[in-house]
Amino acid sequence: MSRPAESDPPGEAKVARSSRATRVDGSAIDGAAIVATGLNKNFGDVEALSDVDLEVGTGTVLGLLGPNGAGKTTAVRVLATLLKPDSGSATVAGFDVLREGNALRENIGLAGQYAAVDENLTGAENLTMVGRLYGMNRAGARRRAAELLDRFDLSDAGDRAAKTYSGGMRRRLDLAAALVAKPPVIFLDEPTTGLDPRSRLALWETIEGLVSDGTTVLLTTQYLDEADRLADRIAVIDHGRVIADGTPDELKDRIGGERLEVTLADYGRAAEAASILSGLSEDEPVVEHDAVKLTVRERKGAIVEAVQMLSEADIGIDDLGLRRPSMDDVFLSLTGHAVEADEDDEAGPG
Amino acid sequence: MKRLLVDTLVITERNLIRLPRSPDLLLAFTVQPIMFVLLFVYVFGGAISTPGFTYVDFLIPGIIVQNIAFGGFVTAIGLNEDLSKGLIDRFRSLPMARPAVLAGRTLADVVTNLLSVIVLLITGFIIGFSFGTGIGEILAGLLLLMFFGYAFSWVFALLGLMVSSPESANSLGFIAVFPLTFISSAFVPVDSMPAALQWFADINPFTFMVDAMRSLWLGSPAGNSIWGAVAWTVAILVIFAPLAVGRYRSAAGT
Ligand SMILES: Nc1ncnc2c1ncn2[C@@H]1O[C@H](COP(=O)(O)OP(=O)(O)OP(=O)(O)O)[C@@H](O)[C@H]1O
Ligand SMILES: [Mg+2]
Numbered sequence: 001m002s003r004p005a006e007s008d009p010p011g012e013a014k015v016a017r018s019s020r021a022t023r024v025d026g027s028a029i030d031g032a033a034i035v036a037t038g039l040n041k042n043f044g045d046v047e048a049l050s051d052v053d054l055e056v057g058t059g060t061v062l063g064l065l066g067p068n069g070a071g072k073t074t075a076v077r078v079l080a081t082l083l084k085p086d087s088g089s090a091t092v093a094g095f096d097v098l099r100e101g102n103a104l105r106e107n108i109g110l111a112g113q114y115a116a117v118d119e120n121l122t123g124a125e126n127l128t129m130v131g132r133l134y135g136m137n138r139a140g141a142r143r144r145a146a147e148l149l150d151r152f153d154l155s156d157a158g159d160r161a162a163k164t165y166s167g168g169m170r171r172r173l174d175l176a177a178a179l180v181a182k183p184p185v186i187f188l189d190e191p192t193t194g195l196d197p198r199s200r201l202a203l204w205e206t207i208e209g210l211v212s213d214g215t216t217v218l219l220t221t222q223y224l225d226e227a228d229r230l231a232d233r234i235a236v237i238d239h240g241r242v243i244a245d246g247t248p249d250e251l252k253d254r255i256g257g258e259r260l261e262v263t264l265a266d267y268g269r270a271a272e273a274a275s276i277l278s279g280l281s282e283d284e285p286v287v288e289h290d291a292v293k294l295t296v297r298e299r300k301g302a303i304v305e306a307v308q309m310l311s312e313a314d315i316g317i318d319d320l321g322l323r324r325p326s327m328d329d330v331f332l333s334l335t336g337h338a339v340e341a342d343e344d345d346e347a348g349p350g
Numbered sequence: 351m352k353r354l355l356v357d358t359l360v361i362t363e364r365n366l367i368r369l370p371r372s373p374d375l376l377l378a379f380t381v382q383p384i385m386f387v388l389l390f391v392y393v394f395g396g397a398i399s400t401p402g403f404t405y406v407d408f409l410i411p412g413i414i415v416q417n418i419a420f421g422g423f424v425t426a427i428g429l430n431e432d433l434s435k436g437l438i439d440r441f442r443s444l445p446m447a448r449p450a451v452l453a454g455r456t457l458a459d460v461v462t463n464l465l466s467v468i469v470l471l472i473t474g475f476i477i478g479f480s481f482g483t484g485i486g487e488i489l490a491g492l493l494l495l496m497f498f499g500y501a502f503s504w505v506f507a508l509l510g511l512m513v514s515s516p517e518s519a520n521s522l523g524f525i526a527v528f529p530l531t532f533i534s535s536a537f538v539p540v541d542s543m544p545a546a547l548q549w550f551a552d553i554n555p556f557t558f559m560v561d562a563m564r565s566l567w568l569g570s571p572a573g574n575s576i577w578g579a580v581a582w583t584v585a586i587l588v589i590f591a592p593l594a595v596g597r598y599r600s601a602a603g604t
């Protein structure tokens with residue numbers, strides 16, 4: 001077996017590995033850390049994955065961005081060997097998902113969409129158990145658990161049963177479990193859903209820290225700003241298909257700049273306001289009831305200009321603001337339609 | 351192989367840690383069987399004639415066998431919860447030995463089964479039960495009991511992986527196992543039953559098992575009951591353990 005001996009568990013910092021760009025046994029990963037080719041997966045007549053190709057370079061972050069039901073979780077489950085694809089192939093850390101499951105699993109950490117913690121165990125016991133199942137000895141697993149509890153701000157709660165944890169605490173415990181073995185590849189399925197802004201930021205920093213050590217990360221998200229901040233590349237997925245793929249800048253170029261939204265005091269003059277403001281944008285402004293919305297070419301000065309133009313025409317303004325493009329805007333510009341509600345799913349947050 | 355052993359023990363430990371923290375579970379292991387014993391002995395006992403035995407002596411092996419068979423409920427319910435809470439996904443994403451999740455569960459059942467046997471025996475002693483054999487046979491009986499319970503834990507493991515909720519694991523298991531234990535020699539002598547039921551009771555694994563226990567603990571003639579009980583236990587184990595492991599491998603997957 002390729003598993004390291006008990007006395008040399010993967011969780012010990014002193015293993016031959018100096019960076020996390022290598023496998024847990026210290027060998028180098030040839031080529032990209034994650035490669036998926038032509039993945040298909042159907043559930044009944046739902047095409048959860050349809051001809052999905054993905055490539056995540058070693059030490060980089062791929063953001064898989066998509067609305068409810070897009071197929072994000074299905075993609076993660078296939079890559080983490082929890083689900084067999086109907087067709088197509090994939091390797092993670094150089095190991096084939098179908099044929100080399102065990103070696104693959106030694107080299108990944110997974111934090112699923114819903115926190116998978118044993119509620120009857122304490123936080124420390126949860127992490128120690130996971131460490132032991134990665135092959136660490138008891139002392140090593142305990143030490144690693146304490147380290148992670150500290151890092152995820154759970155030290156105080158470490159000796160309490162996880163059933164007493166809040167949603168955000170469970171989430172953090174689950175993420176800690178994914179990092180126990182310091183694996184070179186990590187899958188995070190909507191890691192920040194349900195976290196408060198402070199924990200969210202802390203998690204982003206943790207992920208950035210891992211990446212600077214060479215870890216490869218595939219994370220799914222429904223938030224463009226999250227993908228923008230963390231990901232080297234973003235793949236946009238909808239109805240099981242990758243509909244766009246590129247660096248955040250490339251995508252934003254395709255989506256266009258920021259949105260200016262002006263709410264008018266008198267909605268009767270919306271059409272007039274729209275034609276005045278059209279000079280700020282390449283596209284036609286959209287009028288929605290008493291609001292005019294447009295994509296601005298240049299962020300700088302856009303607000304001042306808009307205020308001036310409207311006050312010269314003596315059009316009263318109720319509210320006015322610049323908004324960064326959301327995932328809705330991404331979809332609108334990539335597919336021409338807004339995100340469709342998926343009846344099977346509860347509406348996601350945001 | 352060493353992996354399988356270590357991982358199994360890690361999972362066993364995980365399942366046992368929770369016991370002292372769940373008073374309701376402990377109650378199910380202790381108070382419930384005691385109530386059953388008392389009800390049977392004092393409510394039905396006087397009306398059931400058991401030639402050659404006092405009813406307490408007759409009943410204790412029977413009720414212990416019934417209890418042991420139900421010990422696997424913890425496995426069914428626990429596995430089902432693990433499945434719905436995503437823990438099975440977590441385990442399946444780890445480089446652990448795959449059968450260890452089930453092996454650890456069923457091994458933990460052996461510990462809880464032992465606990466409930468001890469509780470029942472103490473209750474029995476208090477109300478007049480006594481062994482009629484030597485220490486060797488008593489221990490052999492205990493061993494057979496544990497083995498039988500272990501085999502049933504695999505039946506419940508499969509059940510827990512197949513049903514959609516812990517509640518249905520509970521009721522399905524009950525529907526399947528409860529009648530089996532009653533149409534056997536556990537609570538009444540088989541020859542007091544109508545012919546059709548007698549026919550069924552005679553091939554019922556519980557009859558073999560209970561008769562074997564009576565022979566090992568009370569000294570009644572064994573006939574073929576001990577070998578029959580061992581054969582049934584082995585058969586249940588070799589059928590259900592692979593089925594459960596197969597189901598686990600594909601659980602939530604496919
Ligand atoms: N086990 C399953 N059985 C049947 N259908 C499934 C199963 N898993 C997923 N699906 C369907 O496949 C599609 C993709 O689901 P998936 O969970 O991958 O979406 P997602 O992008 O993760 O969505 P969300 O943002 O809501 O988590 C959905 O239509 C879903 O209903
Ligand atoms: Mg999902």
